Amino acid sequence: MQTVSLCGSTGSIGQSACRILGQxxxxxxxxxxxxxxxxxxxxxxALLKPSYAGCLEKETALRIKREFSFxxxxxxxxxxxxxASLPSDIFVSAVxxxxxxxxxxxxxxxxxxxxxxxxxxLVMAGQIxxxxxxxxxxxxxPVDSEHNALYQCLQGEERENVESLVLTASGGPxxxxxxxxxxxxTPAQALKHPTWSMGKKIxxxxxxxxxxxxxxxxxxxxxxxxxxxxxVVVHPQSIIHSMVRMRDGSLKALMGEPxxxxxxxxxxxxxxxxxxGWEHCDLTRLGTLxxxxxxxKAFPALPLARAALRGGGILPLVYNRVNEEAVKAFLAGxxxxxxxxxxxxxxxxxxxxxxxxxxxVEEVEETxxxxxxxxxxxxxxx
Numbered sequence: 001m002q003t004v005s006l007c008g009s010t011g012s013i014g015q016s017a018c019r020i021l022g023q024x025x026x027x028x029x030x031x032x033x034x035x036x037x038x039x040x041x042x043x044x045x046a047l048l049k050p051s052y053a054g055c056l057e058k059e060t061a062l063r064i065k066r067e068f069s070f071x072x073x074x075x076x077x078x079x080x081x082x083x084a085s086l087p088s089d090i091f092v093s094a095v096x097x098x099x100x101x102x103x104x105x106x107x108x109x110x111x112x113x114x115x116x117x118x119x120x121x122l123v124m125a126g127q128i129x130x131x132x133x134x135x136x137x138x139x140x141x142p143v144d145s146e147h148n149a150l151y152q153c154l155q156g157e158e159r160e161n162v163e164s165l166v167l168t169a170s171g172g173p174x175x176x177x178x179x180x181x182x183x184x185x186t187p188a189q190a191l192k193h194p195t196w197s198m199g200k201k202i203x204x205x206x207x208x209x210x211x212x213x214x215x216x217x218x219x220x221x222x223x224x225x226x227x228x229x230x231x232v233v234v235h236p237q238s239i240i241h242s243m244v245r246m247r248d249g250s251l252k253a254l255m256g257e258p259x260x261x262x263x264x265x266x267x268x269x270x271x272x273x274x275x276x277g278w279e280h281c282d283l284t285r286l287g288t289l290x291x292x293x294x295x296x297k298a299f300p301a302l303p304l305a306r307a308a309l310r311g312g313g314i315l316p317l318v319y320n321r322v323n324e325e326a327v328k329a330f331l332a333g334x335x336x337x338x339x340x341x342x343x344x345x346x347x348x349x350x351x352x353x354x355x356x357x358x359x360x361v362e363e364v365e366e367t368x369x370x371x372x373x374x375x376x377x378x379x380x381x382x
Contacts, residue, residue: 003030004268005111007054007084007103008094009044010037012198013117013143016260017092018044020268023276027268030088033080033103035095042067054083081106090268092143093118096199097324098368101125105361108136115267117143119218123320125364126221141267142222146215148263149241149254150223157244157252165225166243166251167215168235169294170194172207175236179298185337187330194236204327208340209294213305214323217316220309227309232302234292239281257281301341308348313355314367315348321371322347329379347375 004021008014009032021029033054034041045053045068053068054075055061061076075083084091084106091111093104100118105125107114114133116122121129133140142148146167154162173192174182190207191200198206205211216230231245243253256262257278265274296303301323308319326343329335335343351371358364 002027002089002268003087004028005031005033005084005086005088005091005107006094007031007033007092007107008096008100008117009034010040011035011094011096013094013260013264014092015040017094017264018048020261020264020276022047024268024274026274027090031083031086033075033083033095038063045071052083052086054080056080085109087111089113090115092264092267093121094143096201098124098321101361102365104129105132108132108138112138113267114138114140115143115264116140119144119214120320120324122218122221123214124317124368125358125361126217126316128358128361128364130221140222141270142218143260143263143267144215144218145258145260145263146242147219147222148266150219150244152254152266153242153244153252154223157246161247162244163247164229164231164245165219165223166231166233166245167212167219168238168240168242169209169212169232170206170238171234171236171292171294172209174207175234176295177298179338182298183336183338187333190330190337200331201324201327204330204340205323208301208323208337209299210301210305210323210340210344212294213302213308214320216302216305217309217319227306232294234294235289237286237289239286239289255281299341301344304341304344304348311348311352311355313357314351315355317358317364317368318347318351318371319344321368322375325372325375325379334379343375343379347371 004027006017021027029048029050031052032050038060051072053071058076061074065074081102084103087110090113091107092115094117095103098120101121101124104121142151150165191203193203212232219230238258240253240255243251308315322344326340330340
């Protein structure tokens, strides 16, 4: 029996993980960490019966502990990173945004297999994180559907035979829009993704294509490929999750339904392949699969991510934090949709002249707080 710690249980990926854990005979949930959705967390605790739980607030922790007597301890506040470091065979890092980075690093102390869904961990501190994971003997299994697909396509291949990595993108709800149309986009429109059901932040990121920009940076650290060998192609049907271009001209692709349980199950069970009740992909229903180049003029968040990766140092961190705060500003009606990429461009320019390479996770966190405060002030989000 393999023990699993699930961090970010009430988010979209966390809920997919819970659906698997509720069926798996060979997996048991040891620790469950959630945010503010107490009602959903109660359902999950009742179903999975973990030994430990974690939440943000003390009052919530006390209620949870009284209701579920089988819980050995309920952590809260600053104790959440302690909960994340508890020993387990598998750790799922599924907290959304920059907040998830601390949990990913804490998990390296207690697990040997990390199912990583929090891309910000690698965008903010990729070099530091991958080095520490290697030193501690922790295997990192990407759970983003695109990176999981790349991971699978690279299995059995010699590195010198791989020409490039090809990330697929749905194109979001505004594929084909021009700059004037994008300037009039409302939050309600941007939150309607044509393929995936996700949280607000990642849905907006998909609409601006910042999500794909973050994934370029993530792929570079996961697989040690430079920016110029990472391609992006728009594939609206979201059936091919990513591809690897080989030196001989062939392409290896991973296909499947757009269901986050598939990459999660792979990370849980590798090298086995278990099936948890979903239907196989029916090729006769797919119809036509199409591909096109991304419009980097209309969606400048994508080339800006490449510039941040090439610049290195703190620039990927700047890209991530500015994007995160600009998304909040857009949802709050303080800036237009196009202001998200505009903010990223502005701050990358400002910090390019003061770029540096963080030497530790503590320095990453300190720099992130500094940038966070400046942006919050500038965007009037304080």
